[in-house]
Amino acid sequence: xxxxxxxxxxxxxxxxxxxxxxxxxxxxxxxxxxxxxxxxxxxxxxxxxxxxxxxxxxxxxxxxxxxxxxxxxxxxxxxxxxxxxxxxxxxxxxxxxxxxxxxxxxxxxxxxxxxxxxxxxxxxxxxxxxxxxxxxxxxxxxxxxxxxxxxxxxxxxxxxxxxxxxxxxxxxxxxxxxxxxxxxxxxxxxxxxxxxxxxxxxxxxxxxxxxxxxxxxxxxxxxxxxxxxxxxxxxxxxxxxxxxxxxxxxxxxxxxxxxxxxxxxxxxxxxxxxxxxxxxxxxxxxxxxxxxxxxxxxxxxxxxxxxxxxxxxxxxxxxxxxxxxxxxxxxxxxxxxxxxxxxxxxxxxxxxxxxxxxxxxxxxxxxxxxxxxxxxxxxxxxxxxxxxxxxxxxxxxxxxxxxxxxxxxxxxxxxxxxxxxxxxxx
Ligand code: FAD
Numbered sequence: 001x002x003x004x005x006x007x008x009x010x011x012x013x014x015x016x017x018x019x020x021x022x023x024x025x026x027x028x029x030x031x032x033x034x035x036x037x038x039x040x041x042x043x044x045x046x047x048x049x050x051x052x053x054x055x056x057x058x059x060x061x062x063x064x065x066x067x068x069x070x071x072x073x074x075x076x077x078x079x080x081x082x083x084x085x086x087x088x089x090x091x092x093x094x095x096x097x098x099x100x101x102x103x104x105x106x107x108x109x110x111x112x113x114x115x116x117x118x119x120x121x122x123x124x125x126x127x128x129x130x131x132x133x134x135x136x137x138x139x140x141x142x143x144x145x146x147x148x149x150x151x152x153x154x155x156x157x158x159x160x161x162x163x164x165x166x167x168x169x170x171x172x173x174x175x176x177x178x179x180x181x182x183x184x185x186x187x188x189x190x191x192x193x194x195x196x197x198x199x200x201x202x203x204x205x206x207x208x209x210x211x212x213x214x215x216x217x218x219x220x221x222x223x224x225x226x227x228x229x230x231x232x233x234x235x236x237x238x239x240x241x242x243x244x245x246x247x248x249x250x251x252x253x254x255x256x257x258x259x260x261x262x263x264x265x266x267x268x269x270x271x272x273x274x275x276x277x278x279x280x281x282x283x284x285x286x287x288x289x290x291x292x293x294x295x296x297x298x299x300x301x302x303x304x305x306x307x308x309x310x311x312x313x314x315x316x317x318x319x320x321x322x323x324x325x326x327x328x329x330x331x332x333x334x335x336x337x338x339x340x341x342x343x344x345x346x347x348x349x350x351x352x353x354x355x356x357x358x359x360x361x362x363x364x365x366x367x368x369x370x371x372x373x374x375x376x377x378x379x380x381x382x383x384x385x386x387x388x389x390x391x392x393x394x395x396x397x398x399x400x401x402x403x404x405x406x407x408x409x410x411x412x413x414x415x416x417x418x419x420x421x422x423x424x425x426x
Contacts, residue, residue, distance in 0.1 A: 001101040001290075001328060002027045005090050006072075007080045008106030008263075009033025011041070011313065012295025014061050015320035016104045017070050023324055029072040030098055032090065034107075035128060036077040038062065043313060045132040046157035047351050051164050052136065056129065080107070083270040085288050102327045105267070105278050105286070105293035109260035109311060114149070116210050121237035123211070123254045126154055135255065139165055144252035146170070147241045149208055151178035153350040155257030156191065160352040163198050170249055171195055172206035172241065183357075184365045184385065187395050190376055191357065198353055207244035211254070214239045262297045262309065275299075277309045282341045284323030285333040292327045294319040300343050304362070304417075312348035319343070345411045355379060356400070360407040361393030361414070369395075373402045382406060390417070 004020060006013045009031050017029055033039070040059040048054045062070070075092070082091040089099045111125035122144075124135045138144060139162065146162050148155045151173035162169035175181070180188035195202045213236035241249045264274040272286055273279030277299035284292040284300070295316040301307045310319075319342045325331075347360045363385035374381035374397075382402035385393035391413045396403035 001025065003100040004029050004102040004104065004327070005088075005098050005100040006031045006104040006106055007083075007090055007266075008104075008108055008295070008297070009035065009039050009074065009076060010106060010108050010295065010316075011039060011061065012106035012108065012297075012316040012320065013104070014039035015317050016106055016294060016324055017072050018066070019320045019324035020328075021070055023321070023328055025324075025328060028100075029070070030100070031072050031074050032078055032080050032092065032098075033074070033076045034079045035130075037129070038067070038074065038076065040129060042127070045129065046126055046154050047161065049132055050136055050139070050158065050161045052140070059129065080266050083267055083272075083291075085271045088288075088290055101290060103291045104323065104327065105291065105297060106295045106316075107263035107266070107297045109262045109296040111256070112259050112261050113256045114208060114258065117254070117256060119235065120211060120213055121235055122252055123238055123256065125256050126158065127260065135253075138253045139167060142252075143167060145250050146253045146255065147172060147249050147251040148255045148257060149241065150174075150257040150259070151192070151195070151202070151204075152257055152259065153179075153348075155255065156195070156352050157350060158255050158257060159195060159200050160198070163200055163353065170201040170203065170251075172203045172208065172243070172249070174205070174207055176205045178202075178204065180365055183359060183395060184363060184367065184369055186369055186376065187383070190379060190397070191352070194352060194355060194379065203243075203247070203249075206247070209242045209244045211238050211251075212240035212242055212248065213237060260296070260311065262299075264297060279307065280323075281334050281336070282343075283326045283331065283336060284319060285326045285331055285335070287333050289330070289332060290327070292323040294323040298323075303341055303344060308343075310343050310346045312346060314347045315343055344414050345407065347407065355397055358396045358400070358403050359393065360395075360403070361385065361391075361410050363387075363393030363395075367392050372406065374399055384410075 006016050039061040079093040080090050081093050088103050089097050091097050111127040117123050146169045148159045148171045151171050159169050159171045177185050177188040178192045238254050241251050262277040267274050278293040280293050280298050280300050282301045296311045299307045299309045322342050350357045367385040367387045371383045380398045382396040382399045394406040
């Protein structure tokens with residue numbers, strides 16, 4: 001293999017480039033990134049960066065020495081628009097075509113929004129540094145009343161940041177209990193209480209019907225808030241979020257945190273399965289020889305059955321060595337390999353107020369939950385999920401040590417269960 005093109009200059013793309021060198025690839029690496037900068041870390045965007053505690057330079061994933069070591073050719077500010085399956089040529093939006101022996105797909109995901117919410121001044125999503133800059137500017141102009149739509153992790157972190165900035169904030173959530181799908185009803189309810197106890201207004205079971213808007217005015221007439229001019233002529237700005245039940249929540253800033261969609265449109269017609277992400281086997285091989293995928297855009301076969309995307313920081317990092325080995329050894333889809341399969345015990349963390357929430361594994365909302373250390377009442381605990389007596393997950397609030405120990409146990413138990421199941425080799 002003489003040339004590898006990595007599409008996506010984010011966390012997964014950066015780790016793929018590092019892994020290529022670590023695994024001895026010494027020829028040409030080209031990395032294409034749609035954003036106009038080198039890879040940076042996203043988790044601080046909803047936390048320390050939004051609070052103004054770290055500057056942009058601190059978000060960089062690499063320093064000069066690491067960039068020199070990886071020695072890649074970076075093309076930033078350019079979108080890949082097509083992949084030719086026969087020649088593995090990646091076409092860019094400026095007409096450039098890059099032909100290579102191996103392609104790594106690492107294009108991540110983009111924030112989704114609700115119909116009718118785009119193009120209105122004051123309405124934000126949060127995925128990129130540019131989004132975070134715009135949101136930070138809006139939150140620091142006067143004392144805007146902020147409504148966060150969606151009490152998932154990003155919505156929850158933005159609400160906590162607004163609280164830290166001393167802003168009035170309301171969270172609306174369609175589900176009756178926030179995060180119940182991921183953490184189960186008990187821990188989900190505790191996350192809801194966390195907001196309420198910090199004085200954040202929370203409306204669960206709230207369906208958003210739309211927005212009330214007003215013609216844009218530079219002086220923000222009457223509400224003490226000044227507004228940056230929207231780019232669109234005749235644009236309006238948000239004044240309230242409307243509920244399906246007739247409720248109306250006054251808002252100067254709205255943050256939509258309702259999830260993300262994988263960046264796969266550029267792969268249409270490539271022959272890849274791009275239904276909810278790029279379909280891969282358990283070691284990152286796609287249906288096309290010489291093409292692997294990783295990170296938020298990739299949907300990996302799950303050794304427990306089915307397939308899923310893992311939109312977490314650790315997943316992108318853990319998938320990199322495996323996907324790169326798959327590429328360099330020329331493994332084809334479904335052939336498997338000897339590497340430990342990534343994603344067996346997915347992990348993520350979320351920082352809200354002064355609480356760190358951590359989850360490992362893939363529990364179901366219906367799994368039994370048992371506290372192992374601490375207590376739910378104090379919001380200081382480690383608890384385990386079990387299904388028919390089998391450990392399926394570990395969750396903690398502010399108990400890093402105990403969590404790490406049980407996460408290790410979960411990993412061992414999961415490895416044993418997967419290795420004794422027939423799907424393990426796929
Ligand atoms: P990305 O980081 O999205 O990188 C993909 C890159 O590809 C982007 O730069 C994109 O512009 C580029 N791209 C897309 N399409 C194209 C194209 N056609 N051509 C060229 N380039 C393209 N995870 C946790 O576990 N804990 C946290 O606390 C946490 N906090 C988060 C907070 C925020 C605000 C966000 C947005 C994410 C957070 N995450 C967190 C998730 C974590 O950051 C992601 O899982 C991780 O960034 C995924 O990396 P990636 O490289 O797959 O995707």
